Amino acid sequence: xxxxxxxxxxxxxxxxxxxxxxxxxxxxxxxxxxxxxxxxxxxxxxxxxxxxxxxxxxxxxxxxxxxxxxxxxxxxxxxxxxxxxxxxxxxxxxxxxxxxxxxxxxxxxxxxxxxxxxxxxxxxxxxxxxxxxxxxxxxxxxxxxxxxxxxxxxxxxxxxxxxxxxxxxxxxxxxxxxxxxxxxxxxxxxxxxxxxxxxxxxxxxxxxxxxxxxxxxxxxxxxxxxxxxxxxxxxxxxxxxxxxxxxxxxxxxxxxxxxxxxxxxxxxxxxxxxxxxxxxxxxxxxxxxxxxxxxxxxxxxxxxxxxxxxxxxxxxxxxxxxxxxxxxxxxxxxxxxxxxxxxxxxxxxxxxxxxxxxxxxxxxxxxxxxxxxxxxxxxxxxxxxxxxxxxxxxxxxxxxxxxxxxxxxxxxxxxxxxxxxxxxxxxxxxxxxxxxxxxxxxxxxx
Numbered sequence: 001x002x003x004x005x006x007x008x009x010x011x012x013x014x015x016x017x018x019x020x021x022x023x024x025x026x027x028x029x030x031x032x033x034x035x036x037x038x039x040x041x042x043x044x045x046x047x048x049x050x051x052x053x054x055x056x057x058x059x060x061x062x063x064x065x066x067x068x069x070x071x072x073x074x075x076x077x078x079x080x081x082x083x084x085x086x087x088x089x090x091x092x093x094x095x096x097x098x099x100x101x102x103x104x105x106x107x108x109x110x111x112x113x114x115x116x117x118x119x120x121x122x123x124x125x126x127x128x129x130x131x132x133x134x135x136x137x138x139x140x141x142x143x144x145x146x147x148x149x150x151x152x153x154x155x156x157x158x159x160x161x162x163x164x165x166x167x168x169x170x171x172x173x174x175x176x177x178x179x180x181x182x183x184x185x186x187x188x189x190x191x192x193x194x195x196x197x198x199x200x201x202x203x204x205x206x207x208x209x210x211x212x213x214x215x216x217x218x219x220x221x222x223x224x225x226x227x228x229x230x231x232x233x234x235x236x237x238x239x240x241x242x243x244x245x246x247x248x249x250x251x252x253x254x255x256x257x258x259x260x261x262x263x264x265x266x267x268x269x270x271x272x273x274x275x276x277x278x279x280x281x282x283x284x285x286x287x288x289x290x291x292x293x294x295x296x297x298x299x300x301x302x303x304x305x306x307x308x309x310x311x312x313x314x315x316x317x318x319x320x321x322x323x324x325x326x327x328x329x330x331x332x333x334x335x336x337x338x339x340x341x342x343x344x345x346x347x348x349x350x351x352x353x354x355x356x357x358x359x360x361x362x363x364x365x366x367x368x369x370x371x372x373x374x375x376x377x378x379x380x381x382x383x384x385x386x387x388x389x390x391x392x393x394x395x396x397x398x399x400x401x402x403x404x405x406x407x408x409x410x411x412x413x414x415x416x417x418x419x420x421x422x423x424x425x426x427x428x429x430x431x432x433x434x435x436x437x438x439x440x441x442x443x444x445x446x
Contacts, residue, residue: 029314030425030437031295031306031369032331033345045313047338054108055100062095064334066126066138066176066274067321072150073131087325088150089332090127090135091339097121099137103153111155116142118157126176126219127321128185136161136185138174145174145187147202161185161202169196169204175218176275178237180252181226186237188217195220195239195254208254217241221275221283224252229326231280236298238283244271247285249300260300267294267302274322278329278344279429280371282397286319286333293319293333295369303397304349304369311337329429345435346372346427353421357446364389364402364421364443371397373432375424378404378414379440385422386414394428406445416445 034044043050048060068090075086090101098112098121112121122141129135133150145161162171172191179185183200194209195217208214219240225233235252242261249258262270271289278284282303283296291309293316296302307316318336325332329344351366368374376390386408406414420440426432 027308027314029306030345030347030435031304032293032314032342033431033435034313035341035343044341045338046340051100051338055110059093059096059098059100059110061336061338062093063123064336064339065092065094065124065321067091067323067332067334067339068127068129068135069323069325069330069332070129070131071325071327072133074133074152076131087330088129089323090129091332091334092124092127092137092321094123094125094140097123097141099124099127099135099155101155107153109153109155111148121146126174126178126188128177128179130179130183134158134179134183136177136179138177138187140173140175140190143171143173145171145177145185145198159202161187161198168202169198171196176220176239178220178222180222180224181228182224186220186222188220188239190216190218193217195237195250197252206253208250210254213254213256214239214248215241215246216243218244219273219275219285221277222252223277223281227326229279234281236281238275238277240272240275240285244273244288247272247275247283247296247300258300260296265294265296265300265302267305270294273320274333276322276324276331277326278324279326280397282370284322284324284331286322288318288320291316291318293322297397303367304347306369316340329427329431343431343435344370344427344429345431345437346370346425347437348372348374348423348425348439351421351423351441353443357444358404358406359446361403361405362443364404365400366423367399368395368397368425371395371428373426373428376402377422378408378443379420379422381418381420385409386419414445419443419445 069087072088097114098110103109121139124137125140126138135148137146139146147158148155149158162169175190176188185198187196193214197205199205217239222237224235237250246261270287272285273288274286276284281298285294287294293306295304321334323332331342347369349367354363377385378387422440425437
């Protein structure tokens with residue numbers, strides 16, 4: 001991204017917590033988790049200091065915007081499975097009118113500079129790339145989309161789509177770009193309140209501009225049936241509009257499926273900026289105003305809010321762009337002061353029992369923020385397991401309820417007193433072999 005991303009084979013990460021009384025007792029969210037030092041050499045949270053060092057003092061973060069991450073075919077060795085997570089990550093440093101990207105495991109490169117001629121950009125925003133090396137940039141200030149080619153660690157201009165030199169479509173402040181698996185390019189044409197869909201050859205395929213449907217569309221992400229890294233075939237696109245106050249889900253042809261203003265999400269002060277769709281069709285939206293990542297399900301319902309304002313772990317400063325490499329659940333994002341790199345993990349939230357004091361039998365309720373593998377046991381206060389309710393079982397993301405008959409593993413009624421519900425949670429992405437979280441909650445038997 002804006003930093004030297006060294007994506008080697010995934011090493012071990014173990015995040016095991018001593019059981020607190022409740023999740024609220026400790027700020028340690030794990031919907032997203034950091035890789036270990038061995039994997040990223042400590043570059044999971046990069047600031048201006050790092051960027052100045054890596055670029056010899058040439059660049060600093062100035063209004064960073066869109067992010068794209070891709071496994072380039074030219075860098076792939078089919079006989080070497082260990083390089084499958086080594087990505088080329090492109091970041092738009094809009095205020096300096098450049099794209100910053102890693103040309104190898106150990107070096108950065110840049111493209112652009114302020115202007116409107118060849119190899120120049122003006123306040124670019126969105127970016128998208130494919131394994132063949134096609135890179136598309138929403139060159140917002142120049143009212144055009146620039147098609148670049150990535151070859152041997154360098155970018156060069158291939159052609160202009162729109163703008164003064166364009167021949168097929170006139171853009172007005174294009175902001176977001178997204179690629180479908182067949183090469184179709186989706187462009188949010190902000191000033192014209194529409195989405196323009198271009199073919200791989202640059203021809204206008206269709207324009208989504210139904211009156212009243214879109215109001216200043218900005219970020220966009222696409223999922224289609226040809227996508228290789230998708231848990232089941234599905235076609236849809238996600239777009240933000242109304243200055244980041246609304247998220248909408250459309251068919252690829254432009255039919256409205258779901259519209260979700262920020263107020264209906266329970267996030268009345270949010271400004272949604274970047275969008276990414278994961279392997280399970282869950283949607284990650286950067287929230288610039290609340291300094292968070294909002295995770296939505298495929299029906300645009302809020303699953304969890306990740307992060308808070310700050311410069312520490314799981315903290316953000318006005319996050320903007322976001323990209324997910326769906327195969328392994330690698331997450332890259334830009335923020336006002338730098339860039340961050342995560343893996344998709346899993347967390348357990350809103351644990352409760354019904355009734356609060358269990359007499360004969362009760363219900364254990366909780367929510368998982370990601371599809372996850374769980375082990376759930378009832379333990380004595382001293383730690384000995386008396387009942388295993390769930391043994392290494394996969395739960396989908398969402399709300400869950402388990403009935404407990406107040407019996408131990410031998411079928412005997414458990415005595416009155418205080419006990420713990422102990423939960424071990426692991427993600428189903430690549431982090432599953434390295435990430436494990438343990439939490440415990442008190443329960444009372446009357």
